[in-house]
Amino acid sequence: MSDHSKSWKVGKVSLPPRVALEISWKNIQVRFGRAMITAAGTCLGIAFLVSVWANIAIVLGSGEQIDPDVEMRNTWLVIMSLLVAAVGISNSMFMAVTERYREIGTMKCLGAVDRFVVELFLIESGMLGGVGAIIGGIAGFLVMLLVSLVKRKAGDFFGMDWSYMGAHFVYAILIGMFISVVAAAFPAARAAKLPPAAALRSDV
Amino acid sequence: MAAEAARESHFEDYVVRTRKLTRIYQMGDTVLRALDGVDLDIKRGEYISIMGPSGSGKSTLFNMVGGLDKPTEGTVFINETDMAQLDAAELAWIRCRTVGYIFQTFNLIPVMTALENITLPMVFAGMSTDEQLQRGRALLERVGLGDRLHHRPSELSGGQQQRVAIARALANDPDIILADEPTANLDLRTGKEIIELLREMNEERGVTVISATHDLHMIDISDRIVWVRDGAIEKIEDRASIELTVGQVDWEEESGQAEESE
Structure with missing residues (x-):
């Protein structure tokens, strides 16, 4: 024992x-309810984004002109919805921090x-953002399918600009993860x- | 460093030394001297109980020795290393490898199983996965929870959780175990079992145990008892003198005093 201190x-x-991935994944699994609320923010924002982009893809496919006013308004709505999603994620992560003091x-x-x-x-939030964005993206796409079936000819939807749609679906998921990670940065x-020493306080 | 080690080699048996340790809390206009010039030397392999009423500075002393808080004045040496000289990453290393913590409220990570809780400090220490599992299992078996490897803390009783915590504190073969009121949230019998387990670990592994406590059972097994009052060490008793006073009026007064303070 005595040579211990010298070495x-x-x-x-x-x-x-x-291991970091494993721990974050476990946190999501065990606190599934909280995780889904956090993911719901990204999910809704991305659903809206994808629905707007799907609409553009349909218009592009049918060879119609895009109304610049509508495009402008849609851009604003998308930005606002993503900001709201970011604030929601931030809030949810702040609560997670307090809970895990x-x-x-x-x-x-x-x-x-x-x-x-x-x-x-950040890993936890990125994972939630990814899952939320994929679910939201699919949901937004399906909603647009329904809307276009009601409001347009069925051929319009299936004749959409698929390469535009595919690329923008991927962008939407990346944006979802990005927003989620950025929104979690401050709470993290x-x-x-x-x-x-916070570990020693028994009253929290 | 080598020269320093040689110069102070006669201190090598001390795992913790504090010199004029002072911690001042400023709360508005009031200045609270939570610790006031504490000199304490703790030998390698000792079992020390720190006794004192709430607000005596016991917890502050505990935090300083564990590297959880920085002194206002004075120094803490762990293995002859001045804690004030270490940066955040080096302090983390000390918390990981040199000190094991046991808390009043057990503080296991709720999302992890018993085994994962024990291997977490080994992960931080950079141990291989095989070694982690092997050591983790052995430690859990040693504390009597060999059949509870994959249970979450919520599926374990208080006593079992504290056993996991003891195994976790030993994960990286620390020099020191710091136990903060380890029995306060346990019933009398379970508390006694936990104290006995701590003492066994201390004897088996030569790990120094420093325990802040109100629990008078601790007195029976401690090598020395440090009584803290008003931020200073009131007295230090060693086992021989305790045994001498047991059964005398002196002892009765002592226990009465300590119980009052709970």
């Missing part, structure tokens, strides 16, 4: 990406540095700054 030196802690403190006592905490929150940074 003693301070190193660096690590969190492999695979002691848990974060404990992790720091076990050797987590600030960066690990930020990583875990706050979580990371919690002192490890």
Whole structure:
């Protein structure tokens, strides 16, 4: 035991990406209700975005002109809906931070540095954003299918500009993940700054 | 560093040393000296109980020794390393490898199983997956939970959760275990079992146990008891002197005093 202190030196802690993904995934699974509320924000925003883009794809496919006023209005609506989604995600992540106050403190006592905490929150939010965006994208697309079946000839929908639609579906999902990660950045940074002594307070 | 180590080699048996440790909290106009110049030396392998009423500075002392809070003045040495000289990443390393924490409220990560809770500090320490599982299983078996590897904290009783917490504290073979009121949320019998388990770990593994407590059962098994009052060390008793006073009036007063403060 006595030579122990002589060989003693301070190193660096690590969190492999695979484990970070596992922990974030577990958080989503176990707190499924909360996770779905967070994802719902992205889901709705992206559903609207995809429905607007699907409409454009239909118009492009049918060879009609796009009304610039309508396009302008739609752009504004999309931006607003994505902002609302971002605020919703932020709010939800702030609550997650408060809920996990002691848990974060404990992790720091076990050797987590600030960066690990930020990583875990951002990965979690990115995953939720991705899932929410995929579900929202499909939903927006299906809604547009129904609307176009009612309001137009069936051929218009299936004759849409599919390459435009495909590319924009992918953009929509990337945008969903991006918004989700950006919206979680501030709550995550706050979580990371919690002192490890927070773990000791029993009243939270 | 080498020269420093050589110069202070006669201190190598001390795992924790504090010098003039002072922590001042400023709350508006009032200045609270939570700790006021505490000098405390703790030998490697000791079992120390820190006793004192709430607000005595016990928790503050605990936080300082565990690297959870920084002193206003004075120094904490862990393994002869001045904690004030370390940056955030190095402090994280110490929390990960050198100190194991046990909390009053158990503080297991709720989304993880017992085994995952124990392997988390090993992940941070960079241990291989095989080694993590092997060590994790062995530790859980040692604390008597070999059949509860994949249970979540919500599926375990308080005593079982605290056993998992003890196994987690030992994950990276720390030099020190810091236990903050480890029995306060447990019934009398379970609390006693937990204390005995801590003592066994201390004897088996040579890990230094520092426990803040109100629990008088701790006195029976502690090597030394540090009584803290008003931010200062009131007295330090070692086992020999405790055994001497057991059964005498002195002892009765002592226990009466401590119970009052709960």
